[in-house]
Amino acid sequence: MSNITIRLPSTRRTQNQYETGNSYLVTPGDVITEDTDYMRGHGTYCTGDADDRLYSSVAGVVERINKLICVRALKSRYTGEVGDIVVGRVKEVQQKRWKIETNSRLDSILQLSSVNLPGGELRRRSATDELNMRSYLNEGDLISAEVQQVNVDGILSLHTRSLRYGKLSQGCLVIVSPSLIKRRKNHIHNLSCGASIILANNGYIWIYTTQHSSQTEEGDGGFIISNESIPIEDREIICRLRNCIKCLAKRSVVLYDTSILYAYEASTSYKVKQLLDDEVCDEIVNKTIYLLQQANVGNNEY
C-alpha cells in the first residue's frame, strides 16, 4: 500500500530570499549600449554599418570585462575548452574513431590513437585494432574523457590517456545544465559520504561506488568493467546523492563537491524518495544556500 500524493496545478512562486544584486538582465533585441568602443562577445550582435548599437541575442546577464561585453545565457549547450573533463555516450563506431555524444552543438570525436590499449602497451594501431574497436567501446557505452583539442568547426577531440578516464559502469548518470558546473582544479571526487562523483563540465554527472575505483589501478586501460553486485547501502547513498543533485539543479545552485555534501547532510533526516517532493526539495536547497553563505562569510573574514 503506497501513499499517493497528487498536486493540483497552480502557480507556485519560489521565494527569492536572496537579492539578485545589481545584475543587468537583458532579453533578445535589447540595446545593451550605443557606445562603439566596446568589443562584441558571445550573445551580442550588431545589425550593420548604419546602426552602431549593440544588441543582445539571448536572454541572460550582461558581463563586462574591460572593453568586452558578452551576454551569458542561462541554459546553453556545452562549448568545450581544452582540459575539460567530459562524460559522453558512444553514438557511432567509425573507421578509426568513435563519435561521442556530449551535449554539445556537434558530436565529439575519440580517435583510436587517443585511447590506451589493454595491457598498457605503446604501439602503432594496426588493422586488427581497428577491427576490434567494438570490443573496447560499443554503441551506447558511457565514457569519461578529457578534451584534447577544439577544432575550428567546434568539434571536440577527446582522449582517455589516463587511468582516471575510460568506460563507466556501476553507477548513476544525472544530467544538468552545463552552466551549473563550477570550473575547478579537480572534477573527480571521493565524497566522504561513501560514494564517488565525476562532475563533468558538459553537465553529465556520474555517481558511482568508491570501492570500484581501487580496481582500476592496474594497467588495464580502463576498458574492463566489473559486474560485481553492489550492496544496498551503497545503492542508497548513490540514490540520495542523485536526488540531492536534482534538487539543487532545479533551483539553479552551482554544483561542486561542497554544495553537494551540504545538500547530502541536510537530506539525511528524510527518506530517499521524499527528496522528490517539492517542499522537501525547497527546504534542503535553502539549508544548503544558508550553509554556503556561512562558509563564504567565514572565508571573507580571514
Added chain:
Amino acid sequence: FELISDEGYRFDGRKPSELRRVRCNMGVFTQADGSAYIEQGNTKVLAAIYGPHEASNNMRSRVCLDKCFINCEFSQAMFSSAERKKRSRGDRKGKDMSAHIKQTFEAAVRTQLYPRSQIDIYLQVLHSDGSLYCACVNAATLALIDAGIAMKDYVCACSASLTKETSLIDINHVEELAGCAEFSAAIMPKLDQIIYSELNGRIHQDELGQLVDAVTNGCKDIFAVIDRFEVITDNTEIAVSPRSLHS
C-alpha cells in the same frame, strides 16, 4: 449572425482591438533544451526545442556548412478541435504550418552561429480556437529563448480580420468561420520588422493598410504581455540569484 454587435462588442464580449487572455510558462519540460506553453484564450499550444545538435541520420542531406537548419514538426491533438478527428503527421495542414513556422524562425534565429547543426521545433496543439499559427509562433519564441538560442529579437504574431470597416484583432474559431478575410503576421517588435505575413480570403487594396496597422498593434500588445508577465525575467532572476553568491 453579426460579428460585432450594435454596442460594438464581439461574439465573446471583447472590443475589436482587444486581445484574448494570454498565459504562458517557460521550462515546462526538463528533458528538452527549451520549452514553453502558451494559452491565448482557449487556444493552447506546447512548444519544445531541441538543439542545436548534430543532424540526425535521416536529415543529413539538409545540413548546411555555414548555418544551422531548422526542422519544425507541427501536430494537433485529436481532442483539440470541436470534433474528435485523427490527424496524421504528414497531412497537408500540418506540413503547411510546419513550413511557415520554419520560414519565420529562419529569419529570426542567428543561424550563422551554429554551422552544420540542427535545431528542432516541436509544436503540439492541445486546444485549437483560432489563431493557431500565432499561438505556435509565440510559444516557439518563448521556447527558443528558454533554450538559450541566439535570436535577433522576439517574434510575436497576431491575426486580424476586417468586417464593417472595423478590424478585429486575435480571431477565434467562430470568427474564422464567419467568412471574412483573415490576415496573420509575425513581427520582431523591438526592431520593428515584419518577417511573415499571410492573408486568407480577399480584401480591397485600400483596406490593406488598415489591416496591417491593426495586426502590428496586436503583435506589439502581445509582446508587452509576454514581457510584462516577466516570464522571462522571472526565469532569469531565479537562475541568477543563488549563483551570484558564490561564483
